[in-house]
Amino acid sequence: MKRIYVDHAASTPVHPEVAQVMMDIMTGQFGNASSVHAFGRAAKRTVSEARDVVAASLGCLPEELIFTSGGTESDNLALFGAAFAKGRKNGHIITTAIEHHAVLHSCSELEHLGYEVTYVPVDHTGRVLPEEIEAAIRPDTFLISMMYANNEVGTVQPVAQIGELAQSRGILFHVDAVQALGALPISCRDLPVDLLSVSAHKINGPQGVGALYIRRGTAIQPRLYGGLQEKQRRAGTENMAGIAGFAKAATIATASVHGRRAHDLSLRSTLLNGLEERLGSDGFTLNGSSEHFLPHIVNLSFPGCGTETMLMNLDMEGIAAASGSACTSGSIELSHVLEAMNLPEDVLRSAIRFSFGLGNTTKEMEYVAEKIATIAKRLRNRH
Ligand code: PLP
Numbered sequence: 001m002k003r004i005y006v007d008h009a010a011s012t013p014v015h016p017e018v019a020q021v022m023m024d025i026m027t028g029q030f031g032n033a034s035s036v037h038a039f040g041r042a043a044k045r046t047v048s049e050a051r052d053v054v055a056a057s058l059g060c061l062p063e064e065l066i067f068t069s070g071g072t073e074s075d076n077l078a079l080f081g082a083a084f085a086k087g088r089k090n091g092h093i094i095t096t097a098i099e100h101h102a103v104l105h106s107c108s109e110l111e112h113l114g115y116e117v118t119y120v121p122v123d124h125t126g127r128v129l130p131e132e133i134e135a136a137i138r139p140d141t142f143l144i145s146m147m148y149a150n151n152e153v154g155t156v157q158p159v160a161q162i163g164e165l166a167q168s169r170g171i172l173f174h175v176d177a178v179q180a181l182g183a184l185p186i187s188c189r190d191l192p193v194d195l196l197s198v199s200a201h202k203i204n205g206p207q208g209v210g211a212l213y214i215r216r217g218t219a220i221q222p223r224l225y226g227g228l229q230e231k232q233r234r235a236g237t238e239n240m241a242g243i244a245g246f247a248k249a250a251t252i253a254t255a256s257v258h259g260r261r262a263h264d265l266s267l268r269s270t271l272l273n274g275l276e277e278r279l280g281s282d283g284f285t286l287n288g289s290s291e292h293f294l295p296h297i298v299n300l301s302f303p304g305c306g307t308e309t310m311l312m313n314l315d316m317e318g319i320a321a322a323s324g325s326a327c328t329s330g331s332i333e334l335s336h337v338l339e340a341m342n343l344p345e346d347v348l349r350s351a352i353r354f355s356f357g358l359g360n361t362t363k364e365m366e367y368v369a370e371k372i373a374t375i376a377k378r379l380r381n382r383h
Contacts, residue, residue: 003318004364008357009151009297010322015204022245033238047238050247057254059187060213066230067211067243071178074197074212075102078174081220082143089114092141096120096128097340098150125289126155126341133162143172148180152337153288154297163192182253183294194218205249209242264295267356267365274369296356303346305379308332310352313375319368322353
């Protein structure tokens, strides 16, 4: 059966050039970057060259970048690292209601430890208003953490504006750019940001590797203790092949960011037009912003067709999409993102996320639109 993967916001296939780089390292290099002999020096050089490349693609200095095991670790390190570096376990953090659980669950743990957290709401498009952030600032606010773009609905946030606000008040600013990397040009030099998380597997790189940008001079307490790696900010032998693969993926993603946008916009309109033709404009709703969005993430609701049933029917047609929210013990939880956007119950219960990537074609989107329409009509006729 023909299979169509439209779940790139969850993870992406490894680019063949990335796989080749990793294969070359895994079969030809095995030293520990901390060893003094020639094997160790070669490993150190590999990691250092990769750091230069990823730093260049993020517009920062190599020494401002530390490699981690992915977006989750980067988010945890940013939040706990900034909080613990203060010395005392108190103070106020601002985040938003639509963050990834890597941020939300870190925040709730920080609350247990004595910090206070404000979860700023969003509008019905999933966008945070800078005025809401400003209103939440208190004299003891030391950190604002928010995403560049949302992983479920693709809404892009006004991070530059909020960063300027944070900077003007002397508050640290952390941006979770896991979904934005590769879809938007990112420059840590130009953005008023102190900490920024990225992950390789969202940009056709390997799973289990990511990075945290830490602006020079920003105090961060490590989460992992052991060796002296990553300038004592993250102990543990470096994932050399993963890091080199990440660098290759970052190079490809950065070079193709504008071309990718055009490609994704065209896939998006093929899907939306195909659905409109078959179901009519009132046969589905687009969840998110039609102004500030990542073109590769399209979150749609088909009222009358439950999320789980629709996903299973799509899977039977070879189409891999997502609910966008966690799936626990066989039942899909309502999405905290869509709930925060205050969407009606039938929209919440019928939301599906389609996310495009490198291999997707216009023809595939026509097929996806046709299959969705057939399934939606069938499910609706049952009622
Ligand atoms: N932050 C966002 C916005 C994400 O979408 C994800 C993954 O889906 C993460 C963080 C976690 O990244 P990782 O899977 O690399 O741990």
